[in-house]
Amino acid sequence: MGAKGRRLPRAVREQQMLDAAVTTFGQRGYRAASMDEIAEAAGVSKPLVYLYLNSKDDLFGACVRREAEALVGAVRAAVEDGPPDRQLWSGLRGFFAHAAGSPDGWAVLYLHARTHGEPFARDFVAMREEIVTYVTRLIAEAARASDCEPKPDEREVSGLAHALVGAAESLAGWMNCGARDGAPSAKEAAGLLMNFAWAGLDNLMQGRPWSPTR
Amino acid sequence: MGAKGRRLPRAVREQQMLDAAVTTFGQRGYRAASMDEIAEAAGVSKPLVYLYLNSKDDLFGACVRREAEALVGAVRAAVEDGPPDRQLWSGLRGFFAHAAGSPDGWAVLYLHARTHGEPFARDFVAMREEIVTYVTRLIAEAARASDCEPKPDEREVSGLAHALVGAAESLAGWMNCGARDGAPSAKEAAGLLMNFAWAGLDNLMQGRPWSPTR
Amino acid sequence: MGAKGRRLPRAVREQQMLDAAVTTFGQRGYRAASMDEIAEAAGVSKPLVYLYLNSKDDLFGACVRREAEALVGAVRAAVEDGPPDRQLWSGLRGFFAHAAGSPDGWAVLYLHARTHGEPFARDFVAMREEIVTYVTRLIAEAARASDCEPKPDEREVSGLAHALVGAAESLAGWMNCGARDGAPSAKEAAGLLMNFAWAGLDNLMQGRPWSPTR
Amino acid sequence: MGAKGRRLPRAVREQQMLDAAVTTFGQRGYRAASMDEIAEAAGVSKPLVYLYLNSKDDLFGACVRREAEALVGAVRAAVEDGPPDRQLWSGLRGFFAHAAGSPDGWAVLYLHARTHGEPFARDFVAMREEIVTYVTRLIAEAARASDCEPKPDEREVSGLAHALVGAAESLAGWMNCGARDGAPSAKEAAGLLMNFAWAGLDNLMQGRPWSPTR
DNA sequence: TATGAATGAGCTTTCATTCAT
DNA sequence: CATGAATGAAAGCTCATTCAT
Known part of the structure; x- marks a missing residue:
């Protein structure tokens, strides 16, 4: 994913993920929003989302x-x-x-x-x-x-x-x-x-x- | 499903399907409602739903x-x-x-x-x-x-x-x-x-x- | 998957699946055996395995x-x-x-x-x-x-x-x-x-x- | 983690890891045992396990x-x-x-x-x-x-x-x-x-x- | 030496959809 | 008209493994 702000501290990444998730959930709804989409919007890989936030x-x-x-x-x-x-x-x-x-x-x-x-x-x-x-x-x-x-x-x-x-x-x-x-x-x-x-x-x-x- | 209400006229069948679909969509939402569930609630087989109503x-x-x-x-x-x-x-x-x-x-x-x-x-x-x-x-x-x-x-x-x-x-x-x-x-x-x-x-x-x- | 015995009655397919599953589980063990592998060995698609046999x-x-x-x-x-x-x-x-x-x-x-x-x-x-x-x-x-x-x-x-x-x-x-x-x-x-x-x-x-x- | 047993000689660490691994593999089996679990049981971080023992x-x-x-x-x-x-x-x-x-x-x-x-x-x-x-x-x-x-x-x-x-x-x-x-x-x-x-x-x-x- | 951060690849499971009868 | 049989595609989640520090 290029050099876009890699290796950030956990707190920062978590906020990015929450931002992306709010956007995606807000626009698509719970079911239609996919974890893939959220991860991509947050600029991270899916496993990291699970590591930090556990589950959908x-x-x-x-x-x-x-x-x-x-x-x-x-x-x-x-x-x-x-x-x-x-x-x-x-x-x-x-x-x-x-x-x-x-x-x-x-x-x-x-x-x-x-x-x-x-x-x-x-x-x-x-x-x-x-x-x-x-x-x-x-x-x-x-x-x-x-x-x-x-x-x-x-x-x-x-x-x-x-x-x-x-x-x-x-x-x-x-x-x-x-x-x-x-x-x-x-x-x-x-x-x-x-x-x-x-x-x-x-x-x-x-x-x-x-x-x-x- | 045996002889339960077979061979009804198309209009009636369609209303049954719509009734079932409204109930299911209403309670579960679009994504969470499955065509299986709707067909079962309507008492018909899934392909019939597709035949009459084309797609989800x-x-x-x-x-x-x-x-x-x-x-x-x-x-x-x-x-x-x-x-x-x-x-x-x-x-x-x-x-x-x-x-x-x-x-x-x-x-x-x-x-x-x-x-x-x-x-x-x-x-x-x-x-x-x-x-x-x-x-x-x-x-x-x-x-x-x-x-x-x-x-x-x-x-x-x-x-x-x-x-x-x-x-x-x-x-x-x-x-x-x-x-x-x-x-x-x-x-x-x-x-x-x-x-x-x-x-x-x-x-x-x-x-x-x-x-x-x- | 070609013309290999498609559209068989359920009982037959189920036996095919069990045969394939026994082979695969026996050789690989529960965890290492994948449903993909079992389905392929049975000559059917994975969803059919789930339809008939529910879960791993x-x-x-x-x-x-x-x-x-x-x-x-x-x-x-x-x-x-x-x-x-x-x-x-x-x-x-x-x-x-x-x-x-x-x-x-x-x-x-x-x-x-x-x-x-x-x-x-x-x-x-x-x-x-x-x-x-x-x-x-x-x-x-x-x-x-x-x-x-x-x-x-x-x-x-x-x-x-x-x-x-x-x-x-x-x-x-x-x-x-x-x-x-x-x-x-x-x-x-x-x-x-x-x-x-x-x-x-x-x-x-x-x-x-x-x-x-x- | 913290100061719990840091900087031990390599041989000791390796034995800790093997002990933990034997316990975990023995109880869960190869596939079901995760490197995370083993590292945690050994009281070390995962990369250290890889450093000393290379791969699962x-x-x-x-x-x-x-x-x-x-x-x-x-x-x-x-x-x-x-x-x-x-x-x-x-x-x-x-x-x-x-x-x-x-x-x-x-x-x-x-x-x-x-x-x-x-x-x-x-x-x-x-x-x-x-x-x-x-x-x-x-x-x-x-x-x-x-x-x-x-x-x-x-x-x-x-x-x-x-x-x-x-x-x-x-x-x-x-x-x-x-x-x-x-x-x-x-x-x-x-x-x-x-x-x-x-x-x-x-x-x-x-x-x-x-x-x-x- | 030792680790927090990060990911590619794969697994189980579900679902809309289509044939062949 | 009506259905049992079958699947492609995608989703949630996990894990062995590697960097950068």
Whole structure:
């Protein structure tokens, strides 16, 4: 394979392999991705991938965990780096930016880990739960800060968080999943979601839910 | 396989095969589903599957098209069968009911066709577009009927339709994808979505969008 | 693979495969024998071997069972076909003749099944036990017929059977295992063994065992 | 790894490697034993094994030769250390004691070298021949010492030696090969074999062979 | 001297696909 | 119409072996 960076320390090679694996798994899916392809994309031979990462399952698991941590970390960092009175908005932007910035990682999590059964789906659900919990806290803080009355019930806030996260994921999927027509940028997606949701959240928090009978 | 259902007319046999294929593809995914498994599930021999449906790809394509038409048809039928002043609500209920009623078909479309690359992803996107367009029309009619001022701009309505459909898909995925915690029924999902979204749509249509600066 | 007997019924193909597998396993051992080699020796493609016989382990197991039955059957048949007053001699000749006639089957049992661990070693031990039990009965009958006094104790007879069988196996191994110098024919081996052992057996049965002190 | 026994003289290292190799080859067989496993068992790195012993084949060959010499040596030493009028008995006891004391070495010779084809089977046969020749001499001397008449013919003595050695090997195999039922100790095995064989040898040497016709 | 890094080649197994009947 | 028989091609994984330090 030529003189391309041979004989590197293990940690470096492992990252190369994970990068290649995320790309390949993200684009092809677990089954369709072959270890040959991943090894070639990483610029190493297949046995080395097995030596360092054990098996296709272990490799996929490592990808899932790495990407899950990266996504959660991106949201947290965005919130912490943004203005304290706009945490939800910052978090959403961070979420969309990360999703747009690493579409393969996003696909690994939301398209493949989710559908590939037990060890992985569990990791995925855990990550999702972590985000939802975090968003629940952000919403609750926003509600407290805005002094809305009556104080929204905790269960309700959690439901809103689920819905909000679900909507964000859906938009991110639209963004990433190869839609050719007017797919929005990360910033537009965040705006659209706030537009779509905020008044609803707001009204709900005022105790005025929409109901089928009006 | 003895005398079990032999010599059926071609159309019937084909439906059996498609049923079996949708179930198998839906549960296992494209790659993990084997033609052996599908043929056995359909109660026919493998060569017959090839005789009628040509190849694994063609078979999958037929599944995707059949399920896409079924989903779009279910939404349309629900709207047409419902009260004329609640078309959106009826459509959503139809959407969720269909998704809940044929989870394998849903999985074929949203989990597998979407991720399996070109001929199928295109079919999927076309179906999605059809739904979004249809929803756009429903929203526009609702707006016209409610005489809101100023008339919402067309591009905006389309964005809302995308968001609404995306949110609905996300909820349907939650419903179907083996979520252990409180996954909602089809009816609850529709209510939740209207609750979440309607006030937002309403406000937007009154010309009062949320904006990052307040 | 040319026109060599294609499209044969399953039972026939299975025997071809077992034949080839016994040859290959016998000559190379379990690990060194490759499924490619076996398939080629059988004149079929590898997938057909898997279709009919499932896995390398199952194939090996089938070989072991077939050869075990063949060996036991050969001994039994030789005894039944021989003169009723020379059953042990007939049985030994049958044993050596079978071992010499199918050295690969013999190697599968005595060289490979025996050393390849649990499911197979158990089958091997069961077969060996069957032979030892049978020989025990033959010896007991011979003793009864010859009216020897004192009647040999049952446990002693069983020990003699073990020793006799062991010696026979050892001679058969010598016969089969590629020894180039004066390896005996089946008939010679039987004679040698009787020569070697009979007087000993005889004396023992007369209650005059050899002892270290004279 | 670390500071565990580094910088040992070459001869010591080589013995460690051979010890580990004999253990591993004996328990797993040639093919199933991996160089990784052997290197780890020896507490050294794999390249060092190659540096000292060249290749897997060479390593196996070294094991075979070492164990063959050890076995022959054990028999010779037992004979020389025992009473001059019981050489055969001493030799047998030495044989069984050695086999029981180093079962892995025994397995390397009798289970694996014997079945692994040419360079090794030749070494094995050479060793066996050496033992048989030695035993032939012992028997001949015993016959001379006991003044039996007529002098047994040389070829006959050689055949007896083969049979005796074969029986001993068979018993040793029974002893070592994980037999669950009443496998004998080394001493019992020697007694059993003498019991079984001596009267036969004795009679033969008196010129009274057993013959098929009575 | 001794080793971490790396690979070519081969093995078992699976699967979409096609004949011949 | 319908199927049992058969295979080419590829995938996951392992292992003996060699560099570069």
